[in-house]
Amino acid sequence: MSKTDKREEIVRAALELIAENGFHAAPMALIAERAKVGAGTIYRYFANKDVLISELYQELEQRLYPVILENYVENKPIRERFLRLFTDLIRYFIANPLDFRYLEQFHNSPYGTEYRRDKILGKREGCDVFRNLFEDGISQQVVKDLPLVILFDLAFGPIQAVTRDHILGFVTLDEAMVSRTIEACWDGIKR
Amino acid sequence: MSKTDKREEIVRAALELIAENGFHAAPMALIAERAKVGAGTIYRYFANKDVLISELYQELEQRLYPVILENYVENKPIRERFLRLFTDLIRYFIANPLDFRYLEQFHNSPYGTEYRRDKILGKREGCDVFRNLFEDGISQQVVKDLPLVILFDLAFGPIQAVTRDHILGFVTLDEAMVSRTIEACWDGIKR
DNA sequence: GTAAAAGGAATGAACGTTCATTCCTTTTGA
DNA sequence: TCAAAAGGAATGAACGTTCATTCCTTTTAC
Numbered sequence: 001m002s003k004t005d006k007r008e009e010i011v012r013a014a015l016e017l018i019a020e021n022g023f024h025a026a027p028m029a030l031i032a033e034r035a036k037v038g039a040g041t042i043y044r045y046f047a048n049k050d051v052l053i054s055e056l057y058q059e060l061e062q063r064l065y066p067v068i069l070e071n072y073v074e075n076k077p078i079r080e081r082f083l084r085l086f087t088d089l090i091r092y093f094i095a096n097p098l099d100f101r102y103l104e105q106f107h108n109s110p111y112g113t114e115y116r117r118d119k120i121l122g123k124r125e126g127c128d129v130f131r132n133l134f135e136d137g138i139s140q141q142v143v144k145d146l147p148l149v150i151l152f153d154l155a156f157g158p159i160q161a162v163t164r165d166h167i168l169g170f171v172t173l174d175e176a177m178v179s180r181t182i183e184a185c186w187d188g189i190k191r
Numbered sequence: 192m193s194k195t196d197k198r199e200e201i202v203r204a205a206l207e208l209i210a211e212n213g214f215h216a217a218p219m220a221l222i223a224e225r226a227k228v229g230a231g232t233i234y235r236y237f238a239n240k241d242v243l244i245s246e247l248y249q250e251l252e253q254r255l256y257p258v259i260l261e262n263y264v265e266n267k268p269i270r271e272r273f274l275r276l277f278t279d280l281i282r283y284f285i286a287n288p289l290d291f292r293y294l295e296q297f298h299n300s301p302y303g304t305e306y307r308r309d310k311i312l313g314k315r316e317g318c319d320v321f322r323n324l325f326e327d328g329i330s331q332q333v334v335k336d337l338p339l340v341i342l343f344d345l346a347f348g349p350i351q352a353v354t355r356d357h358i359l360g361f362v363t364l365d366e367a368m369v370s371r372t373i374e375a376c377w378d379g380i381k382r
Numbered sequence: 383g384t385a386a387a388a389g390g391a392a393t394g395a396a397c398g399t400t401c402a403t404t405c406c407t408t409t410t411g412a
Numbered sequence: 413t414c415a416a417a418a419g420g421a422a423t424g425a426a427c428g429t430t431c432a433t434t435c436c437t438t439t440t441a442c
Contacts (some may be wrong), residue, residue, distance in 0.1 A: 007391090008392095011251050021301065022300065022301060024214075024215070027426075027427060027428080028427080028428060028429080029394095029427080029428090037392080037393090038392055038393035039393080039394060039395095039428090039429085040392070040394065040429085041391080041392055041393070041394095041428080042432075043392070043428095043429070044392075047429075049428065049429090052361045077415080079281040079389090092435095094434075102297075105299075108295075108296075108299040109213070110213060111213065113359065116359075116361070117359070117361070120361050131345075141288070144371075144375060145361050146371060146375070147368075149356050149361050150353055150356075150368070150372055150375075151354075151363060152352075153352030153353045153356060154344075154352075154375050154376070154379070155351045156352065157348030157349035157350075157351060157352035157353075158344050158345045158348035158349060158379070159348075160343075160348060161343075161344030161347065161348035162340075162341055162345075162348075165340050165341075165344060166402055168304065168307075168308070170307070170308070170311050170340050171338050171340040171341060172205070173252050177337075177338075177341070179261060179333075180337060181337070181341055181392055182343070184337070184341075184345050184379050184380065185345070185379060186344070186377050186378050187381075188375045188376060188379030189375065190347070190378075197418090218400075218401055218402080219401075219402055219403080220401075220402085220420095223419095223420090225424070228418080228419085229418055229419035229420055229421080230402090230403085230420060230421090231404075231418070231419060231420065231421095232417080232418050232419065232420095233404085234402095234403070236420075239402075239403075240402065240403090266405080269408095339422095351409080383415080383442105384426085384436080384441100384442090385440100385441090386440080387438105387439080387440070387441095388437105388438085388440085388441105389427100389436105389437085389438080389439090390413100390435105390436095390437090390438100391434105391435085391437095392433100392434080392435075392436095393431105393433080393434075393435090394431100394432105394433100394434105395430105395431095395433105395441090396429105396430085396431090396432105397428105397429085397430075397431100398427105398428095398429090398430100398431105399426105399427080399428090400425105400426085400427075400428100400433085401424100401425090401427095401430070402423105402425090402426105403422105403423085403424090404421105404422080404423075404424100404426105404434105404440100405420105405421090405422075405423090406417070406419100406420100406422095407418100407419085407420095407421100407435105408417105408418080408419075408420105409416105409417080409419085409426095410415105410417070410418085411414100411415100411416090411417095412414095412415095412416105
């Protein structure tokens with residue numbers, strides 16, 4: 001096994017364990033076991049568990065962005081851009097439930113709160129498409145004139161909730177249901 | 192200090208610690224210290240930590256329900272009932288941020304997922320006002336004909352998100368902003 | 383071409399710490 | 413005086429992390 005393979009195996013094992021049952025269910029020894037690697041080996045690639053968790057988060061973000069931007073076109077009507085962006089977002093998460101569950105765990109942990117604070121205070125560059133979309137929407141008067149944070153919550157809140165419920169099996173999001181759900185989100189933020 | 196006082200102190204200490212920094216930041220020894228009680232005393236009132244956590248959750252639910260039902264009237268238009276219910280819900284959480292943060296922590300833990308599964312599968316009786324409201328809305332054709340779970344997510348998703356962001360100081364929810372946010376939620380679920 | 387030597391990646395047993403829980407002593411209240 | 417309640421030190425399991433050692437690859441020397 002090559003060097004990068006080992007790193008990948010560690011990251012994959014951590015993703016699986018944490019996504020499936022949360023941080024508390026992923027001791028380093030278990031991550032090592034699932035990655036088929038010695039416990040000490042993890043520390044050749046990551047300084048400690050916090051670093052592993054944070055780097056994994058960043059990797060997932062970096063995988064996600066290009067995919068949802070692939071079909072996104074800036075100079076289209078706001079509504080169309082919104083539907084496209086959020087449809088592709090839900091599709092990505094449905095196709096990659098481990099990624100979704102991991103991001104969720106991360107956001108609901110002290111790591112995530114800190115991260116969010118940095119993003120909102122502008123200390124960290126995020127995926128600016130969303131911000132641009134909402135700002136354009138406000139200035140074109142097709143989106144409600146509410147604080148950006150609230151618009152984000154109105155859009156991402158339901159998306160996160162329905163995706164979680166689909167992955168947990170509480171509801172089935174087929175293409176039609178995804179579409180109707182995102183239309184409903186749009187109804188919430190549009191003027 | 193009377194017997195019930197001690198129990199209350201333990202519950203209060205646990206609520207504070209867990210709400211402020213999550214389960215991992217609330218070891219039994221610290222709960223005991225903050226409650227001004229011996230570590231062993233906790234076990235006279237709760238069989239173990241899981242029981243303490245679950246009973247505290249149920250207590251918070253039991254405190255919440257009467258408050259949001261206080262001004263709720265069944266035979267009013269759906270829209271009015273929706274606005275009243277969710278406004279009172281947000282107000283309660285803003286007035287009781289520890290309760291909100293605790294419920295959030297609980298819901299985002301394995302306890303919470305299990306709990307939610309039981310509720311959705313009907314194994315546990317919940318606050319049926321919400322279900323009745325949405326079902327009435329659908330049958331009166333004023334609410335979108337979507338699965339109940341999705342309607343819940345469309346309504347509770349944003350509410351949870353904005354409340355969290357208010358409590359974390361990312362936005363300020365004054366009365367006007369609460370009202371506009373809940374109107375936006377209504378726009379999302381109404382036909 | 384081959385054997386010896388070096389380098390460094392990988393290992394997992396061992397360590398110190400933290401935690402939930404238990405157990406035994408002390409205090410309380412009737 | 414005694415049973416119940418409270419206290420907190422003791423316990424052992426679980427955890428993240430370290431480090432002496434092994435193992436494997438690459439380099440060196442002839």
